[in-house]
Amino acid sequence: QIFVVPFGFLFLIYAITYNTFIVHHAHPLAVMMLITLPFWVKKNESWKLLWEGMRYYICYIYTMSFIWKVFLGNAFWDWDQGIITTKYNLVEYMYHNPSSMMTSIYKFFITHQQLLNAGNTFVLLLEGLMVIGFSTKRYDRYLLFLPIIIHFSTYFFSDVFFIEWLV
Numbered sequence: 001q002i003f004v005v006p007f008g009f010l011f012l013i014y015a016i017t018y019n020t021f022i023v024h025h026a027h028p029l030a031v032m033m034l035i036t037l038p039f040w041v042k043k044n045e046s047w048k049l050l051w052e053g054m055r056y057y058i059c060y061i062y063t064m065s066f067i068w069k070v071f072l073g074n075a076f077w078d079w080d081q082g083i084i085t086t087k088y089n090l091v092e093y094m095y096h097n098p099s100s101m102m103t104s105i106y107k108f109f110i111t112h113q114q115l116l117n118a119g120n121t122f123v124l125l126l127e128g129l130m131v132i133g134f135s136t137k138r139y140d141r142y143l144l145f146l147p148i149i150i151h152f153s154t155y156f157f158s159d160v161f162f163i164e165w166l167v
Contacts, residue, residue, distance in 0.1 A: 004036065004039045004040055005040055007036065008033070008036040008037070008039075034054065035054065037050055037054075038050035038051045038053075056133070056134070058130070059131070059134055062150075063127070063128070063130050063134075065127045066125075066127040066128035066131075069124055070128070075120070076121070080113070080117060082113070082117040082120030082121070083116045085120065086106065086110065086157050086158060087110065089158045089160065090106055093106075093159065094107075109157070116157065119153060123154065127146075127150060129143070129146060130143060
């Protein structure tokens with residue numbers, strides 16, 4: 001307990017200065033600041049309440065991501081979104097590393113566009129499954145793996161990795 005609160009404050013200062021320095025709207029480290037809050041309290045009841053809040057917050061984030069992509073954006077209804085995202089985000093890597101193993105893997109998936117597009121739709125549906133967390137805790141052990149699958153597939157196929165959301 002004696003180290004948690006100072007760590008939380010120092011991490012808050014670090015996150016603010018880091019985000020100020022990069023001057024970008026990605027806001028990395030935002031959730032990592034929040035994850036320290038349940039550890040600030042001494043009572044078990046308060047800890048459980050804050051931890052529950054984090055659980056619902058994570059379910060909310062993934063559910064809103066799904067709703068955004070299905071109803072407000074075009075990511076779900078555009079079947080070619082998977083191949084478009086992969087080409088757009090990985091072209092620089094493939095250009096600078098033409099003989100790497102990852103480039104040959106990416107070339108395979110680019111020539112088989114249906115796999116990328118189906119994978120993109122699969123990831124969107126995994127985000128939508130997080131809505132289950134609002135109604136029951138019974139499936140938490142399974143819902144725990146959904147963000148891991150989502151983030152590693154997003155990193156592998158789109159070169160986008162938000163470690164703070166995975167934490």
